Amino acid sequence: MRDFELLQPKNLADALDALAQNNASVHPLAGGTDMLVDIRAQRAQPDVLVALQNVNELRGVTRTNGHLRVGASTTIAEFLKNPLLTEHDALRQAASVFANPLIRNSATIAGNIGSASPAGDMLPPLLAFDAQIELVSKNGTRTMPLNEFFLGPRKTARNANELISNLQLPISNLQTASAFYKLGLRQADAISLVSVAVWLQRDSDMIRDVRIALGAVAPRPMRATRAEEILHGQIFNETNVKEAARVASEECAPIDDLRASANYRRRMVNVYVRRMLEQAWRNF
Amino acid sequence: MQRKTIHLTLNGEPREWSVYPNELLLNVLREQEFLTGAKYGCGIGECGACTVHLNGAPMLSCLTLAIACDGADILTIEGLARDGKLDAVQEAFLEHSAFQCGFCTPDMIMMTRALLNENPQPSEAQVRDYLRGNLCRCTGYASILRAALDAAAVLNVRRNIHAAEERADA
Numbered sequence: 001m002r003d004f005e006l007l008q009p010k011n012l013a014d015a016l017d018a019l020a021q022n023n024a025s026v027h028p029l030a031g032g033t034d035m036l037v038d039i040r041a042q043r044a045q046p047d048v049l050v051a052l053q054n055v056n057e058l059r060g061v062t063r064t065n066g067h068l069r070v071g072a073s074t075t076i077a078e079f080l081k082n083p084l085l086t087e088h089d090a091l092r093q094a095a096s097v098f099a100n101p102l103i104r105n106s107a108t109i110a111g112n113i114g115s116a117s118p119a120g121d122m123l124p125p126l127l128a129f130d131a132q133i134e135l136v137s138k139n140g141t142r143t144m145p146l147n148e149f150f151l152g153p154r155k156t157a158r159n160a161n162e163l164i165s166n167l168q169l170p171i172s173n174l175q176t177a178s179a180f181y182k183l184g185l186r187q188a189d190a191i192s193l194v195s196v197a198v199w200l201q202r203d204s205d206m207i208r209d210v211r212i213a214l215g216a217v218a219p220r221p222m223r224a225t226r227a228e229e230i231l232h233g234q235i236f237n238e239t240n241v242k243e244a245a246r247v248a249s250e251e252c253a254p255i256d257d258l259r260a261s262a263n264y265r266r267r268m269v270n271v272y273v274r275r276m277l278e279q280a281w282r283n284f
Numbered sequence: 285m286q287r288k289t290i291h292l293t294l295n296g297e298p299r300e301w302s303v304y305p306n307e308l309l310l311n312v313l314r315e316q317e318f319l320t321g322a323k324y325g326c327g328i329g330e331c332g333a334c335t336v337h338l339n340g341a342p343m344l345s346c347l348t349l350a351i352a353c354d355g356a357d358i359l360t361i362e363g364l365a366r367d368g369k370l371d372a373v374q375e376a377f378l379e380h381s382a383f384q385c386g387f388c389t390p391d392m393i394m395m396t397r398a399l400l401n402e403n404p405q406p407s408e409a410q411v412r413d414y415l416r417g418n419l420c421r422c423t424g425y426a427s428i429l430r431a432a433l434d435a436a437a438v439l440n441v442r443r444n445i446h447a448a449e450e451r452a453d454a
Contacts, residue, residue, distance in 0.1 A: 003285045006305035006351060036308075036347050037328045049305075053352055077341075100417020102395075103329050105341045106348070188416035189330045 001040055005048045012057040012136070012165075018050045019161045020138045028052055028163055030073060031106035033099075034115045058110070058165060061085060068169040072110035076122070080104070088171075089283060090125040090178035090197045097121065100188045110164040113149070116156045116220070123150075123221035124197035125180050127213035129169040136165040143168070150220035175202040177283040179276040182215075183268055185259060192216045193260040196272040200280045207231045212244070212273060217252035217265050224248040227273065236281055245274035290354035295319075295363025303350040310334045310345035313360060321361035321390035325419070332418030335391035336360045342398040361390035364397065372442070373397045376435035377428075384422030391418050396432045404443070405436055 006029075009015040019026060024047040029035055038044035052058055058073040061084050068084060079085045079095035086092045098104055098112075098121045112122045113133065123146075131146040135158060146167070149157050158164065180197045184190025195215035201208045210231045212224040227248035234240050254265035287302045294317065301312060313319045313336070322345050325333030334346040337359040364371045373396050376382070383389040392415065399406055399414045406414070411432045412425075420428060 001306045001308070004306055005285065006349065008351075032349065033329050033344075033347050036349070040327060051349075051352060099329065100332070101414055102332055102335060102342055102344050102417045105343055 001036075002042075002045065004039070004046055006051055007048060008051045008054055010054050012055055012163075015050055015052060015055050015163060016136065016138045016161070018048075019163065022048045024048055026050065026160065028114070030108040030111040030114070031075065033103050033107045034111060052163070058163070063171065066171060068171045070109060070167045070169070072108065072164045072166055074109045076104040076107050076109070076112070077101070079109075079122075088125075088129070088178055089280075090128055090180040090199065091122075093180040094121050094125045094182070094195075094197070097182045097184075097190075109167065113146070113167075114156065114158065114164060116150050116152075116154050118153055118218060118220055119192045119195070119216035120221065121182060121192065121195065121215070124195050124213035124215040125178070126167065126169070127221055127223055128178060128180075128197035128199040128211045129171075130199075130211060132168045134165045134168065135159075135162045137162040141165070147223055152219045172201065175208070175284065176200065177202070177280040179280040179283065181272050181276055181279075183272060191259065194254075194265050194268040194272060196269065196276045198273070198276040198280050200277070200284075202236070202281075202284055205235050207234055207236050207240075210277075212248060212277075214248065214252050214269060214273075217254040217269055219253070222252065224251055224273070226251045231277075236277075241274055241277050244277065245270045248273040288351055290351060292353050292355060293357045295359060301350065301353075305349065305351055307350045308346055309336070309338075309348040309350045309353055309358075312350045313345060313358075319360050319362045323387055323390065325387075330417070330419070331388075332391045332395065333388060335394045335418065337394060337398060340398075340401070342395055359394075361394055364393065371397065372439050373400065373432075373435045376431040376438065380427045380431040380434060382423065382427040382431035388418060388420045392420065392428055396428075396435060399432070400436055400439060405440060406432075408433060 007018045026048040027046040029049040029051045058071050060071045061082050062069045076095050076098045112120045132143050133146045133149050134143045178199045182192045182195040197213045199211045210228050212227050215221045227244040230244045249266045249270035252269050254262040256262045285304050289302050292299050322336050323333035325331035329344050329347050335342050336345045339357050373393050395418050
C-alpha cells in the first residue's frame with residue numbers, strides 16, 4: 001500500500017485542526033472499508049489520513065425533542081442493535097442487508113454518506129426520513145438537507161476541511177411507518193441494482209405525508225418527488241399506489257451497466273415502490 | 285513515514301509492535317507474529333478469510349490498520365484453544381469434517397465463535413445470515429452449517445450441566 005501519514009486526533013478540535021492545516025491531499029478515515037480498498041486500488045491517493053476512531057464527539061445516538069441524532073461514527077452494526085435505531089423499519093432493513101456482518105462492524109454511517117455511491121445502502125432510508133446532515137470545520141458548523149449533500153457519483157458538498165459530525169432525523173411517532181428493499185444479484189456483498197425506501201404518515205385512510213427515496217437509479221440517491229405528490233393527502237388505495245409507482249419509474253434516471261439494464265431497473269422501481277408502499281401501510 | 289510503537293493483547297499475551305501507518309493488521313499477524321491462520325483472500329472485504337476478533341467483535345484484519353489497534357484485545361484462531369484443549373467450535377468442525385482445502389476454516393471458526401458469543405442458540409437462518417460474508421469454495425456450506433449448529437447444541441448442554449452443578453453445590 002502507498003505511503004501516507006496517519007494522524008490520530010483524540011478530540012474533535014484536534015481533528016479539525018488536522019484537516020485545516022494540511023494543504024496536501026488530506027482525507028478523513030472512518031471505518032476504512034471503502035478508503036483502504038480505494039488506496040490499494042489507487043482510486044484514492046491521500047497523503048494524510050485523519051483517523052476518527054478516537055474522536056468521541058462523533059459517537060453516540062440520542063433522541064431529543066422530536067429529533068434522532070446519529071453520530072457520524074455510528075457503525076452499521078449499531079443500526080441492528082441500538083433500540084433508538086432498530087425501531088425504524090427502513091433503517092434496520094437497510095442495515096441488515098448492508099454488505100456483510102464483518103463490514104458492518106467497521107463501516108460507519110458517515111463513511112457510507114461520504115463515499116456518496118449512488119448505490120450506498122443507507123442513503124435511501126436516510127432520505128426517506130428527511131435527514132439533515134451537520135458539517136463542522138474550524139470555521140463553524142452548517143446543516144443542510146442530506147438530499148442536497150449529494151452532487152453526483154462520489155461527489156458531495158463536503159469541503160476538504162469539513163467533517164460530517166452527525167445526522168438529524170425528524171421523528172414523529174404519530175402514525176408513521178417505513179420500509180426498505182434492496183434488489184441485488186446475490187444475498188451477501190451485493191451492490192444494489194435498485195433500492196427503495198418509503199416513509200408514510202397516515203391519517204385514517206389518508207396518506208397525510210409521504211417520502212419515497214430511490215438508490216442506484218440516478219447519479220445520486222434521489223427523492224421521487226413527483227410520485228410523492230400523487231399520494232400526498234390522498235386515500236391509500238390500489239389506483240393511487242400504482243400510479244405513484246409508475247411515476248417513480250419515470251422520474252428516475254438509471255443507466256445500463258454490467259449488473260442490469262436501465263430498462264430493467266425502471267421496471268423494478270415500479271414493482272418495489274408499490275411493494276414498499278404496501279409493506280409500510282401494513283406496518284401501521 | 286515513521287514507525288509508531290503500540291501496545292496490545294494478542295491471544296491473551298501482552299505485545300509491543302512497532303508499525304508503519306500503512307501496515308495492515310493481517311500483515312503484522314502473518315509476517316511478524318507468524319500467525320498464518322488468518323488469510324489474505326480478496327483484500328476488499330468480500331471473502332472474510334482474514335477474520336479475527338478485535339475487542340470481541342469479528343473484524344476484517346485486511347481492512348484494519350495495525351496502528352489503530354493500540355490498546356486492543358485481539359484473538360486469532362491460534363489463541364482459541366485453551367490449555368491444550370480445542371474450543372467446542374473447533375471440535376464440531378472436526379466432527380463434521382466442515383472443511384476441504386481448509387483455507388476458510390480459520391475464518392469460519394472465528395465467525396461461528398463470534399456468533400455463539402452473541403447468540404448462544406441461533407436458528408439455521410441466523411447462522412446462514414451471520415456467515416454470509418465468509419466464502420468457502422469447497423464444501424457447499426452444508427457441513428459448516430451442521431458444525432455451527434452442533435457446536436451451539438454442545439455448548440448449550442455444557443452450560444446446562446454447569447448450571448446444574450452450581451445449583452447442587454449451593
